[in-house]
Amino acid sequence: MRPLAILVAGCLLASAVYGAEKLSTGIIRDLHYGEVLFDFYQDDYFSALNKLLVARDADRLTHHETEAELLLGGLYLSYGQHQRAGEIFDRLLNESVDGSIRDRAWFYLGKVQYRRGKYDAADVAFGRVGNELPQNLDAERHLLMSQGLMARGMFEPAAEILESWQGPGDWLAYGRYNLGVAMVRMNRLEQGASLLNKVGLLSDTSAEISALRDKANLALGYAYLQQDFEGQAKPVLQRVNLHGPFSNKALLGVGWADASQDNYRQALVPWLELKNRDLLDSAVQESLLAVPYAMGRLEAHGSAAENYLAALEDFDTEIGRLDIAIQSARDGTMITALLETDDPQIARWYWQLENIPDTTQARYLYHLIANHELQDGLRNYRDLMALQQHLDGWARKLEAFDDMVATRWIAYEQRLAPTNSQLDAVELDRHFANRDRLAARLEGVEQTRDVAGLATGNELFLWQSLQSLESHPAWQAEGMEEAREKYRVLKGFLSWESDRKFKYRLWQKKRSLSELDAALAEAAQRRDNVDASRDSVPLDLEKFSQHIASLAPRIAQVRAKVIKALAVQQNEIQVMAVRELETQKERLATYRIQAQFALATMYDRATAASN
Amino acid sequence: MxxxxxxxxxxxxxxxxxxxxxxxxxxxxxxxxxxxxxxxxxxxxxxxxxxxxxxxxxxFPANTQVSVFVSMDIGEYFSLDSVQIKLDGKEVSNYLYTEREVAAMYRGGVHRLFLGNLKTGSHQLVAIFTGTGPHGRDYRRGATLDFEKNIGTKFVELQISDRQIKQQPEFLVREWE
Incomplete structure (x- = not known):
């Protein structure tokens, strides 16, 4: 396997065109809203959407309601759900009085219309935006407005918008590039050149702008060549990075700029460099013809003939390979191989293929997926694959949930009998009855001020001892006066002591009683909880079982639809791939005829000269 | 030609x-x-x-559910590498952050680091943050929270913020209703 990273869509485009706005969040007041942003900022729109929908359903976004709606609309838009996005923005416009929200809603509504190709409606929505739109969105708005105008062939107003641009430079560069290419295509070279030149001379070193700069220089260089301004074409083409993806076409163009001024020796320099590069590139294919052509013009007919013959051989080999590739695209193996290396879970606008299988056909994949139409098809295919994986994951989970519920049933049934007997053994009612008896007794003691009722064990013992003395036969006998006096004092002391402590002891007992009340209330609460769970568990489990049973066929149904759509989409991609490869083959066949014709002409001339 | x-x-x-x-x-x-x-x-x-x-x-039924979230407020003095969470002395999560995730948190994203179940009653959460602190030094700090798990769901936020005066990071643990 050879590592190959292919960025299908530019990062800037990813966040700008498809991605929702990077919100300035301020303080997060609902954790779940922050959780949605965590996925959103990583461009994982599917997860963000799911979390947002769940959090909204569970009423967990109360502090960010409007922002969440706006984000939801943006996420729907990012995920290609135009209709839903439009509904949300419409609703926000009707409900929100906040200027910044309304501006953003108008902006997104315009974007929805733009994405649907309804440019007039988009213009109306964009025109309603006030002055509270964040700068990055306002920049995007201008770009989309000019794009919409260009799509309708209205280049002058599109140019005016770009000229009065106040937004970030990188956005402007994309706008200018597009308009420049459009102008060139309309044969308005001067205006197109001015725009492309501005982009081609940008000093930004970022990868995206560097690539755009190369594209602008290439487009302008070729525009000059087409209009026979070869002298102007060369310096522009020489600005293209020699090691970038556009270097082949630039080298070819530089050669033509020299050749057009009859400087064939100089033209051979880039063309010979090109000749040894990958033959898949159309510029390299053309160099195989350009090299002998230049040699012929330099009167090196022998070398020219050799090179034409070598080119014919190369073209034949390549046409043979293409036939195999077309066959494998037709029978689906090439696309399957391409998609097998892909992880559909990777954010859809940051699609990178880390490993392309190192097969003969694989070398065509790079060129295939550079095709926009094919990219759209692949994007849909990847989305469908991701949906299928989600559904498969849920189907497996549902089975596990079902097992879990079954296990919980078993556990419940096993626990039911012991729980019941434990609950019966607790005899809480008896404890409550005891408590009531105690309370009644305490109340009696308080009402009758029965100090003995609250006496300690020792005090009771002393009372009983004194009472037993009174009932003793010798108690009234002579000579017991002293003892009776002591008894009187002692009894008086005991009464006084118990009376003195009565209030405190009563308070203590009442406090103990209220503690007992609390403990009993807690016990009762726990018993009620257990009772409630004993009743609710089977109901809950039944509810889960029914829910799982209802979801399983729905998953299967949607899954079947996804698989069907996948097959249709795959077929569409295959048709596009075959068409693309056939185009390459036709081009090679044309070059082949050119080479044969040139060779035949050379031979004719040589024969005529020798005759 | x-x-x-x-x-x-x-x-x-x-x-x-x-x-x-x-x-x-x-x-x-x-x-x-x-x-x-x-x-x-x-x-x-x-x-x-x-x-x-x-x-x-x-x-994760509501009466036992506990979620732990990690967020960042500015985070100028600390570059996060990982967060470890212990609940009642038992490690329940040890998460290594990617640059992309940290960037998302820096912009306001909140990462749900742990979702689990706990019985009602008293519990202790210990979070250990590792990363790079001021002056590019390795940094490791802990934060503890003793909390009551009641019948409803419990959300805990671990917030990394800056203490401007000391020019040091600060790690806050906050309970959410």
Missing amino acids: KAVIRNLTLLAGLGISFVLSAASTGAGQAEGLDDQVQNLKNEVLELNRELFLLEEELL
Whole structure:
């Protein structure tokens, strides 16, 4: 396997065109809203959407309601759900009085219309935006407005918008590039050149702008060549990075700029460099013809003939390979191989293929997926694959949930009998009855001020001892006066002591009683909880079982639809791939005829000269 | 000959297409299949929502659910590498952050680091943050929270913020209702 990273869509485009706005969040007041942003900022729109929908359903976004709606609309838009996005923005416009929200809603509504190709409606929505739109969105708005105008062939107003641009430079560069290419295509070279030149001379070193700069220089260089301004074409083409993806076409163009001024020796320099590069590139294919052509013009007919013959051989080999590739695209193996290396879970606008299988056909994949139409098809295919994986994951989970519920049933049934007997053994009612008896007794003691009722064990013992003395036969006998006096004092002391402590002891007992009340209330609460769970568990489990049973066929149904759509989409991609490869083959066949014709002409001339 | 090759060349050269063009943004796609894909996405999103709620209700019922979130407020003095969480002395999560995740948190994203179940009663959460602190030094700090788990769901936020005066990071643990 050879590592190959292919960025299908530019990062800037990813966040700008498809991605929702990077919100300035301020303080997060609902954790779940922050959780949605965590996925959103990583461009994982599917997860963000799911979390947002769940959090909204569970009423967990109360502090960010409007922002969440706006984000939801943006996420729907990012995920290609135009209709839903439009509904949300419409609703926000009707409900929100906040200027910044309304501006953003108008902006997104315009974007929805733009994405649907309804440019007039988009213009109306964009025109309603006030002055509270964040700068990055306002920049995007201008770009989309000019794009919409260009799509309708209205280049002058599109140019005016770009000229009065106040937004970030990188956005402007994309706008200018597009308009420049459009102008060139309309044969308005001067205006197109001015725009492309501005982009081609940008000093930004970022990868995206560097690539755009190369594209602008290439487009302008070729525009000059087409209009026979070869002298102007060369310096522009020489600005293209020699090691970038556009270097082949630039080298070819530089050669033509020299050749057009009859400087064939100089033209051979880039063309010979090109000749040894990958033959898949159309510029390299053309160099195989350009090299002998230049040699012929330099009167090196022998070398020219050799090179034409070598080119014919190369073209034949390549046409043979293409036939195999077309066959494998037709029978689906090439696309399957391409998609097998892909992880559909990777954010859809940051699609990178880390490993392309190192097969003969694989070398065509790079060129295939550079095709926009094919990219759209692949994007849909990847989305469908991701949906299928989600559904498969849920189907497996549902089975596990079902097992879990079954296990919980078993556990419940096993626990039911012991729980019941434990609950019966607790005899809480008896404890409550005891408590009531105690309370009644305490109340009696308080009402009758029965100090003995609250006496300690020792005090009771002393009372009983004194009472037993009174009932003793010798108690009234002579000579017991002293003892009776002591008894009187002692009894008086005991009464006084118990009376003195009565209030405190009563308070203590009442406090103990209220503690007992609390403990009993807690016990009762726990018993009620257990009772409630004993009743609710089977109901809950039944509810889960029914829910799982209802979801399983729905998953299967949607899954079947996804698989069907996948097959249709795959077929569409295959048709596009075959068409693309056939185009390459036709081009090679044309070059082949050119080479044969040139060779035949050379031979004719040589024969005529020798005759 | 020259003209023919030139024409071919120019075709190839101007094959450079628009970027950001309407055609490349989906307006030109085959509507039928595209609509079908949109509808399927809607159906899956709807199913997903139900399934997520079912999963949460089944696996993490409200009366035992505990979630721990990590957030960042500025975070100028600390570059986060990982967070470890212990609940009642037992490690329940040890998460290594990617740059992309940290960037998302820096912009306001909140990461749910742990979702689990706890019985009602008193519990202790210990979070250990590792990363790079001021002056590029390795940094390791802990934060502890003693909390009561009641009947409702419990959300705990671990927040990394800056203490401007000391020019040091600060790690806050906060309970949410």
